[in-house]
Amino acid sequence: MKKYSKDALLVLMAIPILLWTLIPIYHIFLFAISSKDSAFSGALWPDKPTFRNFETIALQHHFYLHHFWIQIWNSLWIAVAAGVITLAVAACAAFAISRLKVKGGRTVMNLALFTYFIPAAFLAIPMYKAMGMYGLLNSRWSLVLAMVTLAAPYAIWVLKQASDKLPFELDEAARIDGATPLQIFRLVYIPLMTPSLVAIGTYALLLAWNEYLYGYLLLSHERTITLAVALGHFIAADDSPWELLMATGLVYALPPAAIYYAFRRYMVAGLTSGAVKA
Amino acid sequence: MASVSFKDIKKDFGKTKVLHGISLEISDGEFMVLVGPSGCGKSTLLRMLAGLEDISGGTIAIDARVVNDVDSKDRDIAMVFQSYALYPHMTVRDNMGFSLKLRKENPKLIEDRVANAARILNLQNFLERHPRELSGGQRQRVAMGRAIVRDPKVFLFDEPLSNLDAKLRVAMRAEIKALHQRLKTTTVYVTHDQVEAMTMADRIAVMNDGRIEQLGEPLELYDRPVNLFVAQFIGSPAMNVFDGIFKNNAVEALGHMWPVGASAGVNGQTVKYGVRPEHIDIGGGGIAAEVVVIEPMGAETELLLQVGGQSLTVTTHGRASYGPGDKIHISPQAQHAHLFDAASGMRI
Numbered sequence: 001m002k003k004y005s006k007d008a009l010l011v012l013m014a015i016p017i018l019l020w021t022l023i024p025i026y027h028i029f030l031f032a033i034s035s036k037d038s039a040f041s042g043a044l045w046p047d048k049p050t051f052r053n054f055e056t057i058a059l060q061h062h063f064y065l066h067h068f069w070i071q072i073w074n075s076l077w078i079a080v081a082a083g084v085i086t087l088a089v090a091a092c093a094a095f096a097i098s099r100l101k102v103k104g105g106r107t108v109m110n111l112a113l114f115t116y117f118i119p120a121a122f123l124a125i126p127m128y129k130a131m132g133m134y135g136l137l138n139s140r141w142s143l144v145l146a147m148v149t150l151a152a153p154y155a156i157w158v159l160k161q162a163s164d165k166l167p168f169e170l171d172e173a174a175r176i177d178g179a180t181p182l183q184i185f186r187l188v189y190i191p192l193m194t195p196s197l198v199a200i201g202t203y204a205l206l207l208a209w210n211e212y213l214y215g216y217l218l219l220s221h222e223r224t225i226t227l228a229v230a231l232g233h234f235i236a237a238d239d240s241p242w243e244l245l246m247a248t249g250l251v252y253a254l255p256p257a258a259i260y261y262a263f264r265r266y267m268v269a270g271l272t273s274g275a276v277k278a
Numbered sequence: 279m280a281s282v283s284f285k286d287i288k289k290d291f292g293k294t295k296v297l298h299g300i301s302l303e304i305s306d307g308e309f310m311v312l313v314g315p316s317g318c319g320k321s322t323l324l325r326m327l328a329g330l331e332d333i334s335g336g337t338i339a340i341d342a343r344v345v346n347d348v349d350s351k352d353r354d355i356a357m358v359f360q361s362y363a364l365y366p367h368m369t370v371r372d373n374m375g376f377s378l379k380l381r382k383e384n385p386k387l388i389e390d391r392v393a394n395a396a397r398i399l400n401l402q403n404f405l406e407r408h409p410r411e412l413s414g415g416q417r418q419r420v421a422m423g424r425a426i427v428r429d430p431k432v433f434l435f436d437e438p439l440s441n442l443d444a445k446l447r448v449a450m451r452a453e454i455k456a457l458h459q460r461l462k463t464t465t466v467y468v469t470h471d472q473v474e475a476m477t478m479a480d481r482i483a484v485m486n487d488g489r490i491e492q493l494g495e496p497l498e499l500y501d502r503p504v505n506l507f508v509a510q511f512i513g514s515p516a517m518n519v520f521d522g523i524f525k526n527n528a529v530e531a532l533g534h535m536w537p538v539g540a541s542a543g544v545n546g547q548t549v550k551y552g553v554r555p556e557h558i559d560i561g562g563g564g565i566a567a568e569v570v571v572i573e574p575m576g577a578e579t580e581l582l583l584q585v586g587g588q589s590l591t592v593t594t595h596g597r598a599s600y601g602p603g604d605k606i607h608i609s610p611q612a613q614h615a616h617l618f619d620a621a622s623g624m625r626i
Contacts (some may be wrong), residue, residue, distance in 0.1 A: 169363035172330050177377035177424075178351035187376075191367040 031246035053247035085204030094159035112153035280431035288335030356425035364626035508521035532586030564609035
């Protein structure tokens with residue numbers, strides 16, 4: 001009986017939290033399937049649900065959506081590149097710090113983590129200046145590099161924690177078996193770190209996918225901006241096409257949802273504990 | 279097959295000195311066991327031979343070739359770890375063939391070597407499994423298989439049986455010994471378990487505090503321990519030892535005279551008198567003792583006795599008909615008594 005009352009209490013607490021999270025999403029969905037006239041009707045379900053908004057998006061039939069496909073491609077390109085590069089940098093760094101025990105490795109990691117004391121927004125202007133000096137402004141690479149910079153310290157830290165949990169004897173056995181450090185990295189370390197690597201890769205990918213501020217600063221041409229920045233342009237007008245904004249937002253939210261769903265097992269295992277079953 | 283030679287090996291971790299000049303010659307095909315309490319430096323010595331630890335001083339040679347600055351992989355050794363250290367993501371076959379694959383050996387040769395090792399270790403049916411699907415004993419055998427496949431000059435074992443339960447440990451002990459008799463590869467085996475050392479070794483090096491206390495064949499250590507440490511470390515249950523004074527070819531201790539065989543003691547010298555539990559006879563006249571605890575083990579019985587406030591262990595064959603509190607008489611076998619100098623602990 002006591003168990004049931006405890007469960008009931010949990011459910012009672014869960015319901016408002018769930019509603020709190022879902023209502024805005026439902027709202028977006030409602031707008032997305034409403035026509036322009038009925039979007040603000042306040043009804044819980046539109047009289048005539050329509051997919052016209054999605055058609056408009058796909059065919060780029062609106063002033064704000066003329067570059068929709070190239071913009072979502074930019075988002076994808078930048079997110080994937082940021083994920084891959086962060087992963088490569090962090091995996092190498094974690095391997096060097098945790099497994100090769102490179103002198104000063106821990107200091108480097110702590111210095112990298114120290115950058116999180118400075119809010120990312122403060123770094124935006126210096127970053128803008130740096131990218132300008134390198135001539136990277138308005139190039140996808142500027143946002144990729146900025147995102148890698150922001151994601152890498154955390155990624156290195158998580159991967160280092162996970163690496164520390166791999167038994168060290170594995171490296172020693174591989175050394176005696178004749179493996180060079182690079183072979184240990186490739187043949188032993190990477191396969192065993194896969195869950196953490198997937199989690200961290202996804203983290204960096206989604207960080208870049210969702211980024212607005214840096215994208216807004218570093219990219220300015222309609223054909224180079226990401227969809228997140230493009231969405232921001234919608235509300236610049238006095239008469240914003242809310243139904244299109246919401247529909248585009250919904251489309252924009254689908255890839256992260258899919259990625260989370262696909263890798264949810266790794267996300268929990270990789271980020272919370274960093275544990276790898278050896 | 280190869281000989282191994284340690285010459286004045288020293289090791290320090292920062293200011294802590296772990297090994298104080300170890301010299302040890304291991305001959306071709308020998309099964310050498312390094313035994314000692316934890317922290318005595320035995321594993322460090324083995325890891326230095328494996329190339330996993332730097333050498334602070336002295337030289338290590340395999341077959342007369344100094345390997346101090348040779349990479350692990352070029353020392354032609356194979357090691358079995360306490361935790362097995364199998365690659366979790368590889369099948370048994372890939373685990374065993376990994377070293378040969380790294381050497382870019384011909385796949386046919388790898389296949390043959392792995393099949394051969396699997397046959398020796400009875401692993402044929404497990405080749406496609408992953409380590410997580412194997413029992414502890416099977417994992418241990420795969421770790422050994424990984425070593426055999428390489429056909430190395432020297433096998434190194436670092437407490438390979440410590441993670442197994444008691445029954446399996448005895449079985450694997452016999453398996454490793456049989457394997458050595460078959461392959462005759464020079465073996466260095468580290469353990470803290472003196473029973474393992476006694477049963478498997480050709481020769482044992484008893485280590486304590488970074489030094490070799492005694493080096494010799496198992497029964498030599500048992501019969502003539504050179505000092506108190508070896509006397510009490512080798513043998514189970516441990517030797518009874520207590521203080522006494524040497525008088526007229528006997529030792530006066532605990533209010534009794536304890537017989538000593540031919541020995542070179544000096545009258546009036548303070549000594550430590552040692553006698554193993556199995557070298558004390560019960561019954562007849564002799565030293566009066568009181569039974570405290572009886573531990574029947576079937577084939578033999580262990581008695582915990584009190585003599586003059588000192589606890590003594592006695593092992594008898596067969597069963598004992600005594601109960602706690604009984605008064606009995608004991609007589610140590612004079613020819614099996616050990617005398618040690620009280621101050622230095624060295625054998626007299």
